[in-house]
Amino acid sequence: MIWAAVLLLAAGCYAVKLLGLSVPAAALERPLVRKLAALVPIATLSALIALQTFAEGRTLVVDARAAGLAAAAVALLLRAPFLVVVAAAVVVTAAVRALTG
Amino acid sequence: MTTTPAQSSQPLSQPPRARAAVVRDALGVGVTVGLSGFAFGVTSAGSGLSVAQTCVLSLLVFTGASQFALVGALGAGGNPLAAVTGALFLGVRNAFYGLRLSQLLGLPAAVRPLAAQWVIDETSAVALAQPDRAGARLGFTVTGLSLYLGWNLTTLLGAVGAATLGDPSGWGLDAAGPAVFLALLVPMLRPGRPRPDRSHERHDRPKRAARARLRGSRPRISWGHIRERQEPLVAAAAVVLALGCLPYVPAGVPILVAALAAPAVLAAGRIGAGARGGSA
Numbered sequence: 001m002i003w004a005a006v007l008l009l010a011a012g013c014y015a016v017k018l019l020g021l022s023v024p025a026a027a028l029e030r031p032l033v034r035k036l037a038a039l040v041p042i043a044t045l046s047a048l049i050a051l052q053t054f055a056e057g058r059t060l061v062v063d064a065r066a067a068g069l070a071a072a073a074v075a076l077l078l079r080a081p082f083l084v085v086v087a088a089a090v091v092v093t094a095a096v097r098a099l100t101g
Numbered sequence: 102m103t104t105t106p107a108q109s110s111q112p113l114s115q116p117p118r119a120r121a122a123v124v125r126d127a128l129g130v131g132v133t134v135g136l137s138g139f140a141f142g143v144t145s146a147g148s149g150l151s152v153a154q155t156c157v158l159s160l161l162v163f164t165g166a167s168q169f170a171l172v173g174a175l176g177a178g179g180n181p182l183a184a185v186t187g188a189l190f191l192g193v194r195n196a197f198y199g200l201r202l203s204q205l206l207g208l209p210a211a212v213r214p215l216a217a218q219w220v221i222d223e224t225s226a227v228a229l230a231q232p233d234r235a236g237a238r239l240g241f242t243v244t245g246l247s248l249y250l251g252w253n254l255t256t257l258l259g260a261v262g263a264a265t266l267g268d269p270s271g272w273g274l275d276a277a278g279p280a281v282f283l284a285l286l287v288p289m290l291r292p293g294r295p296r297p298d299r300s301h302e303r304h305d306r307p308k309r310a311a312r313a314r315l316r317g318s319r320p321r322i323s324w325g326h327i328r329e330r331q332e333p334l335v336a337a338a339a340v341v342l343a344l345g346c347l348p349y350v351p352a353g354v355p356i357l358v359a360a361l362a363a364p365a366v367l368a369a370g371r372i373g374a375g376a377r378g379g380s381a
Contacts, residue, residue, distance in 0.1 A: 002154055050339075068280065
C-alpha cells in the first residue's frame with residue numbers, strides 16, 4: 001500500500017508540474033483560481049504543523065514536540081537558515097524528552 | 102505579465118560576470134536546500150518507509166512539502182489515499198510556477214516534459230528573479246540540477262543513517278517535520294512576492310498606522326488590506342479545523358477538512374465585500 005501511495009503521488013505531482021508548463025495561461029490565470037492556489041497550501045501546511053505537533057493518534061497532547069516547534073519559531077524569527085531551524089526543533093525536542101522522560 | 106523586472110537596455114546574451122553571478126546564486130540555493138534532503142530521509146525512514154521507498158519519493162515526487170506530508174500522514178497511520186490527496190494539495194502551487202516559467206523560459210515542446218520535474222519553489226524563485234530569458238534559463242537549470250542531485254543524495258544518506266540511529270522520536274527527529282513546514286509556511290503568510298529583504302516591510306505597517314492615529318485619522322482600511330489578512334486567517338482556521346475534527350474522523354482526513362479553510366475564508370471575504378459595497 002505504501003508503494004501505491006508513493007507512485008500515485010509521484011504521478012500526481014509530475015502531472016501538476018507539467019500541466020502548468022503546458023496549458024495556455026488563460027486557463028489558470030483567473031483571479032479566483034490563483035487566490036485558491038495560494039491559500040490552499042497555507043491551510044494544508046498550517047494543519048500539518050498543528051497535527052504533527054499536537055496529535056497523538058486521535059487525541060490532542062502537549063509534549064516535547066511543542067517545545068521543539070517553539071524553538072523552530074524562535075530560530076525563524078532570528079532569520080536562521082533552513083537547516084538551523086530544523087536542527088533547533090530536533091535538539092530542543094530531544095533535550096526536553098531527556099529531561100522529563 | 103510583469104514577472105520580469107524589465108531592464109530594457111539589457112542585451113539578450115549576458116556578459117560573463119552576470120552569468121557567473123546567476124550561477125553563484127543558483128548554486129547557493131541549490132546546495133543549501135539540497136542538503137535538507139537529509140532531514141527528509143531521516144523523517145521518512147522514521148515514519149516506517151523503506152530506504153527504496155524514501156529514495157523513489159525524492160527522485161520522482163521531488164517537491165519537499167508533499168514528500169514530508171505523505172510520510173507524515175503514512176507514519177501516523179493515515180489512510181494512504183487520504184495521505185496522497187493531502188500531499189497533492191501541497192503540490193498544486195507548482196502548476197502556477199510552471200505557468201509563469203513557461204512564458205519566461207520559452208521552452209521547446211520537447212524539453213518541457215524534462216524541465217517539468219524541476220518546477221518547484223526554489224527553481225522558480227531563482228528563475229523569476231532574473232532580468233532576462235538567458236539568465237532565467239541559466240538560473241533554472243543550475244538550481245534544478247544542483248538541487249536535484251543534492252536532495253537525492255542526502256535523502257539516501259538520511260534514510261540509511263536513520264536505520265543506525267534507531268527510533269526517531271528518541272532523538273527528537275519527529276519534530277523535524279513540523280519545523281520544516283513552519284519554515285515553508287512563514288514566507289507564504291507575508292503578502293506579495295518573496296523578496297530578499299523584507300525586514301523593513303514588517304515594521305513599516307504598524308508605523309504607518311501609528312502615524313495615521315497621530316494625525317487623528319483612522320488607518321485607511323481598504324479591500325486590499327483585508328485581502329492581505331486572508332493568509333493568517335486561513336492558517337488559523339485550518340489549525341482549528343484540523344485539531345477540532347481530529348477525535349471524530351479517521352486518520353488523514355483532518356488535513357482534507359482543514360483545506361476547506363481556504364475556500365471558506367475566500368467566500369467570507371466576498372460576502373463581506375458585497376455587503377460593504379451595498380452599503381457604501
